[in-house]
Amino acid sequence: MTVVASSNTPDLALGDTLVRNATWFADTPAYVADGRALTHAQLLARAARLASALAAAGVRRQDRVSVLGRNSIEFGEVLAAGQLSGIIIATVNFRLAGPEIAAIVADASPRVLIADAEYLPLIASHRARFPSVELVVGIGAPSGAEVVGYEDFIAAAPSDDPPYLARPEDIALLVYTSGTTGRPKGCILGQRETRRAAETMNVEMRTGSEDRVLLVMPLFHIGAMFIGLGGHFRGGTSVLHRQFDPRAALDSIAAERVTVLHLAPTMLQALVDAAAERPDALAGVATVIYSAAPITGPTLAAAMRAMPAAGFLNLYGQTEVVSTGLPREFHVADGDERSRRRLRSVGMPFPGNEVRIAAEDGGECPPGEAGEVCVRSAAMFRGYWNDSASTAEVLRDGWCHTGDIGTLDSDGLLYLVDRKKDVIISGGENIYSLEVEECLLAHPAVGAVAIIGVPDDKWGEAVSAVVVPAPGAVVEPEDLREHVRSQLARYKAPRHVFVTDQLPVLATGKIDKKLLRARYTGGACDNPDRDNAEYHAHQPPVGQPARRLVYTFAYETGAADRWHIGGTWRNPPFNIESLTYQVVPEVGGHTLWADLQAAYDGLSQPVRELLESVSAVYSAYPGDGTRNRPPVTETIEHPVVRAHRHTGRKGLLISTGALRLTGVTETESQVLLPFLQAHASSPNYTVSFGWKPGDFVLWDNLATWHYAVNDYDGPRAYRKVIGG
DSSP, X not given: OOOOOOOOOSSOOTHHHHHXXXXXXXXXXXXXXXXXXXXXXXXXXXXXXXXXXXXXXXXXXXXXXEEEOOSOHHHHHHHHHHHHHOOEEEEEOTTSOHHHHHHHXXXXXXXXXXXXXXXXXXXXXXXXXOTTOOEEEEETOOOOSSOXXXXXXXXXXXXXXXXXXXXXXXXXXXXXXXXXXXXXXXXXEEHXXXXXXXXXXXXXXXXXXXXXXXXXXXXXXXXXXXXXXXXXXXXXXXXXXXXXXXXXXXXXXXXXXXXXXXXXXHHHHHHHHHGGGOTTTTTTOOEEEEOSSOOOHHHHHHHHHHOTTSEEEEEEEOSSOEEEEEOGGXXXXXXXXXXXXXXXXXXXXXXXXXXXXXXXXXXXXXXXXXXXXXXXXXXXXXXXXXXXXXXXXXXXXXXXXEEEEEEEOTTOOEEEEEEGGGOEEETTEEEOHHXXXXXXXXXXXXXXXXXXXXXXXXXXXXXXXXXXXXXXXXXXXXXXXXXXXXXXXXXXXXXXXXXXXXXXXXXXXXXXXXXXXXXXXXXXXXXXXXXTHHHHHTOOOTTSOOOOOOOOEEEEOSSSOEEEXXXXXXXXXXXXXXXXXXXXXXXXXXXXXXXXXXXXXXXXXXXXXXXXXXXBOOOXXXXXXXXXXXXXXXXXXXXXXXXXXXXXXXXXXXXXTEEEEESOOHHHHHHHHHHHHTTTTSTTEEEEOOSSTTXXXXXXXXXXXXXXXXOTTSSXXXXXXXXX
């Protein structure tokens, strides 16, 4: 397209940055990914042709175009096309389940959906749920009957110039929240406000055209998107990775001369660990930005030691508004008590931002008193798409009510205490999870922890700790309680301690506490001393390597409800999270098998072929007539599950008591997720996601209990049913 001079008007749209960069930094790469590079001049030209092609397909200025994909140059081009033309780009979280993705696309009501080739089967299976979509464009896909290939689409553009240009008052983006407290909501981000946010990021990052920013966080989320816009604001380069891998990141930092990192704290720790054998790999890093979740003191200290020449920047914000930052000058490795205290803060408001702490009555809290963090900014969102009620709740009197609880100190620094909806009310006392988490992280046996509240008949809610043990450590619940009692009020000590090998993490890097509450609410014991009893009973002797044990479970019906665990009958309660065997009483016309068979018969042929092609691992349960091994009278074979009917038991014994998929690849999961999630709305089934990557469970809700048992491998015993 023809390059025109940038406007001198202070109120500008995002397209101004594209034009400036194509003029002043024409040959500087805008994006680098997968061995390819796209200069700023090429980005402007490609964005203009994409906008022209979209207009030819019937998309008007301020119509929506949704994009579903991993980080790629093409994703950057789609964002740029919206910045230039005034088309609203609605990003979609590719990590969601099929029905969740369909709901977001339906809410945005785009005319065109642009998606990576790997997600096209998912789109096809849910196409009826978003009738507004008139055209699907496939990135990396050939053109066909239902899809137009991305390169073919751009090549067919009628002009090298966009048909219309964005205005500052236009909506630029619909970016959906992570849904930590409910369903994802579409944040309306304007051209004017987003450009101001990009300028703020550039000032805080202190980057120019020679800087290269490594982006491993997904571009569909505000964090990576705004960091990328900040780097581009003065002609910098974004180095894109489709997913985070610490070793691949180290290779890229060296090969692409990366100067700026943007990582969640868990990623930062993994990168530092991976760099231990390559001490010079991080020498060229000048700026480290960490955000999305609280960072521990040891992680920050290790990162600062690994990159002593780098400046560190802590960012705090939400999809709705980027609020504060702790600048590099405040990151002092060996400072006094005041300096160490500052490192626990999320910094000061950015220029042009205001922060206040609101009390329950709406008044302003004095320094040191906790209340809701409220932000006012010229760069914040305009409201929620199709959700006026939530907009009115969050945007009041010009302030964005973040839902975070925090305090301001006498220096004006902001300290986060908790999410408002994560505050635990136990016996009438407010307990802030972050405070208890920080206390537990100081215990040598704790590698990671999340504090949640679970319902309690006596106290209303009980403080519960979900703990990942430190390498080689044994978690003793009472030790953790005593540690908390020694540092905090006694009522803040966890009544329940659940040990797990991994905490579920959202795309933003935040721990998914909503999932944890759902997972552990049903498994909390009345007697906290019994929590994870099997874990403690089966710890390996000191000095012996960890190994995985797989138990068999059966539920014996009758007057005495007992679990058969590893050859011994035990009375509940236990925390048994995954059943290798489960007896389901056949009462009221039990239909589990029929439901599974019908579901399988109703699958599309690609899904059936996938299920039949992956390896299935089953546990036999030989019948020897004893109490522990009841005789098998009938076995039902199936490509997915195996069920046995036993004499002497009033029930159906089902391998895993569920359809469990473990080690599923990303491509496979996009085919399987729609099938699994389709059963979540049924009263007979529950689908669990986020256990760990590639691990999905279709639970049978007719079972009496779902608890968790732990093993040597720290902590749970489970049986792989499908996949690696």
